[in-house]
Amino acid sequence: xxxxxxxxxxxxxxxxxxxxxxxSQTKGHDRMYWYRQDPGLGLRLIYYSFDVKDIxxxxxxxxxxxxxxxxxxxxxxxESAIPNQTALYFCATSVAxxxxxxxxxxxxxxxxxx
Amino acid sequence: xxxxxxxxxxxATEGAIVxxxxxxxxxxxxxxxxxxxxxxxxxTFLSYNVLDGLEEKGRFSSFLSRSKGxxxxxxxxxxxxxxxSYLCAVRDHTGGFKTIFGAGTRLFVKA
Numbered sequence: 034x035x036x037x038x039x040x041x042x043x044x045x046x047x048x049x050x051x052x053x054x055x056x057s058q059t060k061g062h063d064r065m066y067w068y069r070q071d072p073g074l075g076l077r078l079i080y081y082s083f084d085v086k087d088i089x090x091x092x093x094x095x096x097x098x099x100x101x102x103x104x105x106x107x108x109x110x111x112e113s114a115i116p117n118q119t120a121l122y123f124c125a126t127s128v129a130x131x132x133x134x135x136x137x138x139x140x141x142x143x144x145x146x147x
Numbered sequence: 148x149x150x151x152x153x154x155x156x157x158x159a160t161e162g163a164i165v166x167x168x169x170x171x172x173x174x175x176x177x178x179x180x181x182x183x184x185x186x187x188x189x190x191t192f193l194s195y196n197v198l199d200g201l202e203e204k205g206r207f208s209s210f211l212s213r214s215k216g217x218x219x220x221x222x223x224x225x226x227x228x229x230x231x232s233y234l235c236a237v238r239d240h241t242g243g244f245k246t247i248f249g250a251g252t253r254l255f256v257k258a
Contacts, residue, residue: 068248073155075234075250076190081243089243123189127246134238135180136246138189 036060039124039139047147052111054142056124063129065107066136067091067099069120076123082107083129114146149173151249153235158255159225167220167252169235177244181209181220182234184251190234194220222254230256 037058046052056065064083068076068091078091080099088099096118098110111118121143125136150172159165171179178197182190196202196211196218208221220233232251238244 066246073250076236076248078245078247081245083243089245091245092247133180133192133195134178134244134246135192135195136182136190138191140189 035140037124037126037137037139039122039142041142042140043143045145045147046114048115050114050146052114052144054109054122054124054144056107056109056139058105058124058126058137058139060126060137061104062126062137063104064127065101066125066127067097067107067109068123068125069093069118070123070141071120079109079122111144114144116146119144119146149237149239149247151235151237151247153233153249153252155250156253156255158257159222161225161227161256161258163225164221164223165225165254167222167233167235167254169218169220169249171216171218171235171237171249173216173237173239173247175239175241176213176237177240178238179209179211179218180234180236180238180246181207181218182236182248184232184234186231193233225256227256227258230254 066081067079124139153169181193184190194209235249
């Protein structure tokens with residue numbers, strides 16, 4: 034089983050619908066992140082959380098919200114989806130205080146907004 | 148703010164050596180990463196540099212010059228499976244150690 038699990042893996046929805054993407058991890062990491070990936074733009078940081086009580090906006094947080102329900106769970110919500118939120122979304126985790134701080138990614142959630 | 152630049156695409160021949168460059172501007176530099184991403188898959192960690200110099204790991208090496216805001220990833224003895232996107236990323240300590248990515252370089256390895 035994957036250490037960082039995202040659900041759903043694929044979702045097609047309509048403009049105006051509320052969507053939640055969920056992320057859970059078994060790595061025991063404190064830090065969790067949500068990125069979106071678009072062709073030609075690379076990975077862009079939406080929100081990040083360094084522990085359950087800490088939530089920070091990233092580069093492109095408008096139109097998104099997050100919830101850190103537990104150390105192992107970090108969900109991303111689109112309150113009213115729009116077509117330009119069509120993208121591949123990645124959840125990632127990292128260890129606090131490590132020299133490298135490398136990111137461990139989930140397998141991605143592909144969202145299409147019609 | 149941050150700015151990370153790397154070439155969009157590169158093509159190289161199996162068995163050859165290729166160098167992928169990355170330049171960056173950031174106010175709170177705290178390390179540079181290279182990730183590999185095959186089409187349709189998640190990125191995976193390749194290397195990390197925080198001090199100037201060359202880090203070697205098998206066929207892959209990564210170099211950093213902090214004064215020039217410059218890094219490169221060197222891939223030796225290219226194999227077809229090395230065809231992937233290579234993402235340069237910088238960790239910035241302003242606002243709490245967040246990692247920002249460049250747009251990635253798509254590498255095509257031909258026979």
